[in-house]
Amino acid sequence: MQTLSNADLRVDPSTGQPPFLVIDNVSKVYPTPTGSYVVLEGISLTVREGEFVCVIGHSGCGKSTLLDMVSGFRQPTEGQVWLESQPITQPGPDRMVVFQNYSLLPWKTAFENIYLGVHSVFPDKSKAEKEAITREHLEMVGLLESAHKKPGQLSGGMKQRVCIARALALRPKVLILDEPFGALDPITREELQEELLKIWAEHQVTVLMITHDIDEALLLSDRLVMMTNGPAATIGEILDIPFPRPRNRSRVMESPLYYELRNHALDFLYRRFAHDDVE
Amino acid sequence: MATNINTNVRSAYAPNWNEKVNKVVRRTVPTLVAVIIVLAIWQLLCSGPDATLPGPLQVLEDTWDPLIIDPFFQGEGTDQGLFWQIAASLKRVAMGYALAAVVGISLGVLIGVSTLMFDALDPIFQVLRTVPPLAWLPISLAAMRDSQPAAIFVIFITAIWPIIINTGVGVQNIPQDYNNVAKVLQLSKIQYFTNVLLPATVPYIFTGLKIAIGLSWLAIVAAEMLTGGVGIGFFIWDAYNSGNISEVILAILYVGLVGLLLDKLISFIATLVVPNEMS
Numbered sequence: 001m002q003t004l005s006n007a008d009l010r011v012d013p014s015t016g017q018p019p020f021l022v023i024d025n026v027s028k029v030y031p032t033p034t035g036s037y038v039v040l041e042g043i044s045l046t047v048r049e050g051e052f053v054c055v056i057g058h059s060g061c062g063k064s065t066l067l068d069m070v071s072g073f074r075q076p077t078e079g080q081v082w083l084e085s086q087p088i089t090q091p092g093p094d095r096m097v098v099f100q101n102y103s104l105l106p107w108k109t110a111f112e113n114i115y116l117g118v119h120s121v122f123p124d125k126s127k128a129e130k131e132a133i134t135r136e137h138l139e140m141v142g143l144l145e146s147a148h149k150k151p152g153q154l155s156g157g158m159k160q161r162v163c164i165a166r167a168l169a170l171r172p173k174v175l176i177l178d179e180p181f182g183a184l185d186p187i188t189r190e191e192l193q194e195e196l197l198k199i200w201a202e203h204q205v206t207v208l209m210i211t212h213d214i215d216e217a218l219l220l221s222d223r224l225v226m227m228t229n230g231p232a233a234t235i236g237e238i239l240d241i242p243f244p245r246p247r248n249r250s251r252v253m254e255s256p257l258y259y260e261l262r263n264h265a266l267d268f269l270y271r272r273f274a275h276d277d278v279e
Numbered sequence: 280m281a282t283n284i285n286t287n288v289r290s291a292y293a294p295n296w297n298e299k300v301n302k303v304v305r306r307t308v309p310t311l312v313a314v315i316i317v318l319a320i321w322q323l324l325c326s327g328p329d330a331t332l333p334g335p336l337q338v339l340e341d342t343w344d345p346l347i348i349d350p351f352f353q354g355e356g357t358d359q360g361l362f363w364q365i366a367a368s369l370k371r372v373a374m375g376y377a378l379a380a381v382v383g384i385s386l387g388v389l390i391g392v393s394t395l396m397f398d399a400l401d402p403i404f405q406v407l408r409t410v411p412p413l414a415w416l417p418i419s420l421a422a423m424r425d426s427q428p429a430a431i432f433v434i435f436i437t438a439i440w441p442i443i444i445n446t447g448v449g450v451q452n453i454p455q456d457y458n459n460v461a462k463v464l465q466l467s468k469i470q471y472f473t474n475v476l477l478p479a480t481v482p483y484i485f486t487g488l489k490i491a492i493g494l495s496w497l498a499i500v501a502a503e504m505l506t507g508g509v510g511i512g513f514f515i516w517d518a519y520n521s522g523n524i525s526e527v528i529l530a531i532l533y534v535g536l537v538g539l540l541l542d543k544l545i546s547f548i549a550t551l552v553v554p555n556e557m558s
Contacts, residue, residue: 071463073459073462090462091459091462091463091465092463092465093463093464093465095463096463097459097463099456099459101456102456103456103457103459103460105457105460105474105475105478106554106556107478107554107555107556108474116464116466116470116474117464119470120464120465120466120467120470121464121465150555150556151556152556170464
């Protein structure tokens with residue numbers, strides 16, 4: 001049994017429950033021929049159930065590594081990630097990942113891509129039930145008519161919708177998004193941001209999302225985690241985003257607080273932790 | 280109404296059809312011209328009084344009756360029409376090749392998924408694949424003590440290497456994204472094999488199968504020269520021994536055409552089996 005180094009894992013007095021997702025003093029070190037390379041050092045973060053958390057930081061600061069340790073693709077060198085008091089040791093459908101490059105199987109239709117996951121995760125459900133789940137989630141992202149198209153016939157935005165539908169069809173406890181809209185054009189990106197907000201509100205799923213876009217983070221998240229630069233990156237600051245929900249882009253942007261938060265984040269990223277090669 | 284549709288159809292398709300005919304003509308005319316030039320040079324080179332080989336006209340005259348006009352001739356022993364000679368060779372190729380495909384794909388998947396197996400077996404494969412097909416014949420004859428299975432074994436051992444190596448490379452090149460998806464969805468081994476590994480590897484497998492069919496056809500002609508019996512290889516050797524060079528030349532032409540058809544056949548099967556990512 002692991003010893004818990006952090007008080008975070010104790011029962012939260014306000015809910016009487018142990019905290020939902022705990023990243024407990026996590027470090028990631030890679031051995032290299034010239035000595036060890038510390039990617040992340042001493043990261044601690046507690047996420048409430050149903051919370052929307054965005055992670056922002058310069059390229060190479062280890063954001064993806066951090067989320068890989070939540071999804072279970074990588075193991076921390078030190079520390080541990082806990083989900084509902086269970087240590088995370090491997091990838092699983094309770095922490096679904098939406099990758100930036102879509103990662104749909106190109107030889108399967110949108111429907112089949114989602115169905116494959118549903119079939120694997122709910123083997124006891126009947127075929128009709130599994131098909132119903134698949135259809136329901138295609139409908140959720142507005143792609144029921146494109147159900148029988150293959151990814152090659154879908155636009156980037158549509159592919160990412162299918163990925164989100166696939167992820168949510170498996171009823172994950174945590175949805176992990178690694179720059180999901182980074183490759184999309186600005187208009188599609190805004191559409192998908194709004195769709196994600198709506199879906200998140202309906203599903204009440206906990207979201208961890210990496211982004212490069214401060215405006216995106218301000219619109220979507222409850223808290224914005226800002227990372228310092230690597231090597232040995234850590235959490236520099238956590239910004240609370242207190243805009244009331246349900247949010248709407250124009251109302252959020254009209255708030256005077258929006259620019260205060262935005263300037264604060266910009267100041268963090270481009271002055272206090274400016275990247276060496278940023279002009 | 281009906282005439283209306285008719286004219287519409289004609290106007291829509293007629294130019295398209297014309298274009299296709301044009302394209303075929305544009306591509307076949309140079310081929311025909313080249314063939315005529317080659318035949319003319321051949322005729323010229325072999326028209327001298329001390330030419331050792333017959334010219335094309337001589338070949339045609341010598342082999343027209345009965346070889347060309349009666350390919351289905353059935354006589355005693357190896358005295359068979361060219362159709363039966365080629366059919367006998369194709370039968371051997373089919374057996375050796377089919378066996379090589381089954382064993383080759385299996386071994387290829389094995390070295391593709393397991394680095395241990397790759398490290399263990401790949402060096403052996405790399406050495407054995409450079410052995411010329413006919414070098415296998417003596418050992419094969421010694422082991423089987425019969426020319427028929429020995430010839431089939433030579434086809435098998437010739438065809439198997441490109442199949443193993445291409446399949447292995449295909450498995451190793453499965454995009455990491457697809458493997459990550461399989462991990463998150465916790466696909467079972469069988470689900471992973473049928474939904475991810477096989478569709479992702481099929482194009483590579485067919486590259487191997489295509490190289491292998493060419494090598495098999497090369498090897499069977501050589502092997503049959505040594506093993507004897509009905510078959511196009513022994514037919515060539517037999518014709519040479521009886522001084523019928525025209526028959527040798529005709530048989531070589533047929534060998535070339537059949538080889539081309541085999542290649543086209545595998546390409547055609549590939550278009551049916553390789554997953555289409557656009558429709």
